Amino acid sequence: MRSEAENPWDIGLQNERTTLAWSRTALSFVVGGLVVVRFIAHSSTTLAIVFAAVTLPLAVVITWLAWRRYRRGQHRLHGRSPLPDGALPGAVAALAVLVGIIGIVYVLLS
Amino acid sequence: MAPQETSPDGTRRRPHRVYREGAEPDPRFTLANERTFLAWLRTSLALMAGGVGIEALNAVAPGASNPARTALAVLLLGGGVVCSATAFTRWAATERALRTGQPLPAPKLAPVLGYALTAVGVAACALLLITGS
Numbered sequence: 001m002r003s004e005a006e007n008p009w010d011i012g013l014q015n016e017r018t019t020l021a022w023s024r025t026a027l028s029f030v031v032g033g034l035v036v037v038r039f040i041a042h043s044s045t046t047l048a049i050v051f052a053a054v055t056l057p058l059a060v061v062i063t064w065l066a067w068r069r070y071r072r073g074q075h076r077l078h079g080r081s082p083l084p085d086g087a088l089p090g091a092v093a094a095l096a097v098l099v100g101i102i103g104i105v106y107v108l109l110s
Numbered sequence: 111m112a113p114q115e116t117s118p119d120g121t122r123r124r125p126h127r128v129y130r131e132g133a134e135p136d137p138r139f140t141l142a143n144e145r146t147f148l149a150w151l152r153t154s155l156a157l158m159a160g161g162v163g164i165e166a167l168n169a170v171a172p173g174a175s176n177p178a179r180t181a182l183a184v185l186l187l188g189g190g191v192v193c194s195a196t197a198f199t200r201w202a203a204t205e206r207a208l209r210t211g212q213p214l215p216a217p218k219l220a221p222v223l224g225y226a227l228t229a230v231g232v233a234a235c236a237l238l239l240i241t242g243s
Contacts, residue, residue, distance in 0.1 A: 014141040021148040028155040035159045039166045073141075082114045082134050085123035089147055089201055096151055096194035100158050103187045107165045107180060 009077035015070060022066030025092070029059040036103070043110070062092060113209070128202050132209025139208050147201035153223075154193035161186030164234070171241075178237055182230065189226060193219065 009015060033055035041048040069084050076083055115129050116122055123129040165183035168175035196219050203215045 010138065012138065014138050018141045018145050018148075021145045025148045025152050025155075028152045032155045032159045032162075035162050035166075039162050039169065042166075042169045076118065077137055079118070081118045082123070083137055083140050085117065085125075086128055086198075086202065086205065087124045089144065090125060090198055093147075093151060093194050093198035093201075096154055096158075096197075097191050100154070100187050100191035100194065103158055103162060104184055104191070107161070107183050107187065110165075110169075 007078075009074065015073045015077065018073075019066055019070040022069070023063060026059045026062040026066065029062065030056065032099075033059065058095070125202060128205045128209070132206065132211070135205075135208035140205065143201060143204045143208065146204075147197050150197035150200070151194055154190040154197060156190075157186050157193060158190035161190065176237070176241060178233075182233055182237070186230065189223070193223070 033052065036055075037048045037052045040051055065088055069088060072084050113129060113131050114123070114134055115126070161183040164179055164186065168179050168183075200215060200217075200219075206212075207214050
């Protein structure tokens, strides 16, 4: 008998596709972070390393939370209970807003 | 059926304004809504990366930094901020509409973004022709 984890809830693989969308978004954070690191490295190598040390682990955390969300979603879809809430989307959107505001301030000051 | 305001683990589902009314929609719609949110978030990150890229030209190009480049960079970064904030508010509005059986909110930002990106592209071309970098 197949376990709940490997048996998809629907044939459209919605939960998997959503988790892959999360992975792409986390990768976008990595790419964006590296662009900024390359930019900062022109003026200060130390600042660039500090920025990389803060942002790259964040992308790993987002990916990990997305996979936890996948497992919970899978479990709840099979159990017919409600899906995970909007806390993670809200937090990640707030992070993106924060990154943009820091970027604007940095561009205007430099 | 009463709205399910708590998760199976007993914690309150956030944001509360989304979950306090309506019934659980088809989970496929909820997941599609989440993917749309994520696509908007990636769009916003791409806008911000574009802004940083344009500003980087100011750092490497010879001569003083060009204020037109800075303006374009701030515009793209600001667009990214607006897109990521709107991505979440629209996710919440859509989820509420799915729960209460109301029509989905109209995509107001999409046409604005289309025209704005056209303008930014034309401005970037003009900048390239005038300054040569």
